[in-house]
Amino acid sequence: MASNTHDAGHGAADAAHGAADAAAHGSSGMPQLDFSTYGNQIWWLLVTLVVIYLILSRVALPRIAAILNERQGTITNDLAAAEDLKAKAVEAENAYNKALADARAEAQRIAAETRAEIQAEVDEAIAKADAEIAAKTAESETAIAEIRATALDNVKLVASDTASALVEALGGKDDTKLIAAAVAERTEG
Amino acid sequence: MGKLFFYVALALVLVSGLVFAPEHAGLAIHPMDQFTVKALFGGDHVAWYTPTNVTLWMFLAIGAIFVLLVMGSANRGIVPSRAQSIAELAYGFIYKMVEDVAGKDAVKFFPYIMTLFMFIVTANFLGLIPMSFTTTSHFAVTGVLAVVVFVAITITGFVLHGVKFLGLFWVSSAPLALRPILALIEVISYFVRPVSLCIRLAGNIMAGHAVLKVFAGFAGALGAASFLPIFAISAFYALEVLVAFIQAYVFTILTCVYLKDALHPSH
Numbered sequence: 001m002a003s004n005t006h007d008a009g010h011g012a013a014d015a016a017h018g019a020a021d022a023a024a025h026g027s028s029g030m031p032q033l034d035f036s037t038y039g040n041q042i043w044w045l046l047v048t049l050v051v052i053y054l055i056l057s058r059v060a061l062p063r064i065a066a067i068l069n070e071r072q073g074t075i076t077n078d079l080a081a082a083e084d085l086k087a088k089a090v091e092a093e094n095a096y097n098k099a100l101a102d103a104r105a106e107a108q109r110i111a112a113e114t115r116a117e118i119q120a121e122v123d124e125a126i127a128k129a130d131a132e133i134a135a136k137t138a139e140s141e142t143a144i145a146e147i148r149a150t151a152l153d154n155v156k157l158v159a160s161d162t163a164s165a166l167v168e169a170l171g172g173k174d175d176t177k178l179i180a181a182a183v184a185e186r187t188e189g
Numbered sequence: 190m191g192k193l194f195f196y197v198a199l200a201l202v203l204v205s206g207l208v209f210a211p212e213h214a215g216l217a218i219h220p221m222d223q224f225t226v227k228a229l230f231g232g233d234h235v236a237w238y239t240p241t242n243v244t245l246w247m248f249l250a251i252g253a254i255f256v257l258l259v260m261g262s263a264n265r266g267i268v269p270s271r272a273q274s275i276a277e278l279a280y281g282f283i284y285k286m287v288e289d290v291a292g293k294d295a296v297k298f299f300p301y302i303m304t305l306f307m308f309i310v311t312a313n314f315l316g317l318i319p320m321s322f323t324t325t326s327h328f329a330v331t332g333v334l335a336v337v338v339f340v341a342i343t344i345t346g347f348v349l350h351g352v353k354f355l356g357l358f359w360v361s362s363a364p365l366a367l368r369p370i371l372a373l374i375e376v377i378s379y380f381v382r383p384v385s386l387c388i389r390l391a392g393n394i395m396a397g398h399a400v401l402k403v404f405a406g407f408a409g410a411l412g413a414a415s416f417l418p419i420f421a422i423s424a425f426y427a428l429e430v431l432v433a434f435i436q437a438y439v440f441t442i443l444t445c446v447y448l449k450d451a452l453h454p455s456h
Contacts, residue, residue, distance in 0.1 A: 030221055032328050032395065037226040039237035041329040048247040049337075052254055052308055057300040060258035064280045067265050067273070074267055 152187065159183045199416060218406030220399040224326055242322040243330075250311040250324070258307070279307070283441065290445035295452055301341070302448075305334065306441040313394060313433035317426070325436075326395040328387060335386035338444050346451035357454040382447060386440060393436050397429045 031037070160176075160183045167179065229240045258279070261272030269277055283303050287295050309325055316323025324330050346354040358375040360368055404422045408415040 031224040031226060032326070032391065034226070037235050037241070037243075038329040040226065040235050040239055040241055041243050041324075041327055042333050043237045044241070044244045044247050045324070045330050045333050048251055049304060049308060051251050053300065053304045055251070055255055055259060056304055056307065060254075060262065060276070061280065061300055061303065063262050063265065064258070064276055067262060067267075067269075068277065068280070070265075071267055 156183055156187055159187065217409070218403055220402035220406070223322070223398060223402055224395065226327075243324055243327075246312070246315055246322045246324050250308060250315055253311050253315065254307050279303075286442060287445055287448075290442060291449040292452055295445070295448050298345075298448060302441060302444055305338070305444060306437055309334070309390065309440055310434060310437035313437055314430075316394065316398065317429060317433055323394055323398055326391055326398060328391045331391040332383075332387040334390075334440070335383035338386065338447065339383035342444075342447045342451045345448070346454060349452065350454055354451070354454050357450055382443075386443060390436050390440050393432055397425070397432055401425055401429065 160179050163179045163183060164176065167173070167175075226235060226241050226243055228235055229242060229245060232239070235241060257272060258276045261270070261276045264270060264273065266273060280303070283306050284296075284299055287299050287302055291298070312323065312325045312330075315321055316325065346357070350356075358372045358379070360371045360375065363371050401422055404418040404425065407418040408422070411418065
């Protein structure tokens, strides 16, 4: 590179400069071992390192750490939200199932209640009807007994009338008391 | 498409070789000239405060780091842009390295280690731009980095553990007779650490760039046959891209290993 810049065309001054350059650096061979530039390199290196350190520690590293944290946080939050929603879905399903079971139980309860009510009404109606029937039966029996009693009396009357008529026709003496006793004796028997 | 590009490149190389060959007929290879420290605004004298090409390329490194890490993350997107992805990748890479290699309690040193890594990796890659100056190819630069790491870690060790930090050199699991010898070896290896850090980084970068320059010199001298060294340069450049990252990685991970020694000196 240095030789390119010091081309022959540039004249004597440049040639002299090139010679001086070669004398300064060429003698050691390695610019790395030219200790006269060490102070310069070390100074600028220290400046550079301090500047890079300040840029990194004040701005770059905190910012990148914040970005990475934020991303981690976002991912964690999203996962948590997804978990939350899933839990909510499960909860909703459970609530739905519970509501369904409740409704079913309620329906059964109402059905049973209605059935019991109807049963009770039917029982009451049957009891009432039974009572009415019993009352009517008793009434009828009374009426029958009355009729029977009347019929017996009539039979006695007819029998004693018939007996007295027979006795008279046969020429006997109409003994009312005797006939009555005889009729009573026969009808009782 | 690739084939077309290949032929175009070949034609360019041949033409340029034919046109420019006579001027560079001699084999003029100056592989080390690229490392010369020069004052930016003229003058031969380089004082400690003189703005030089070192200054320029270090400041460009600062600029690149600023663009990548600060402007790249300016949007703070939950879904990152490309630049932000790279910034996050670099952050995560070094953070995880510090955490895994040096332990959880080393995280408070993370900004310093990130500074080291970002400087080295950026300087290495900027040095791969043709005609650029590679600051990390100088022992003065890598030496300061290594010494800063060494001193900081030694001070950390003594501050945290006091005299017990010397237990790092006393291998209590070894037989008693061997311990003094092992202690000597451990002490030597401890003090060789900064030297090896310094020379490994600068040596790798310098050697790679010098080799590229040597091939370039061949390309200038060979005329029409210069496509051979140019292909060699392309291949070697790919290797240098790898080396640029790997050396930054090695420097950083070794720093983490040494930091772990300072935080947990027991063997």
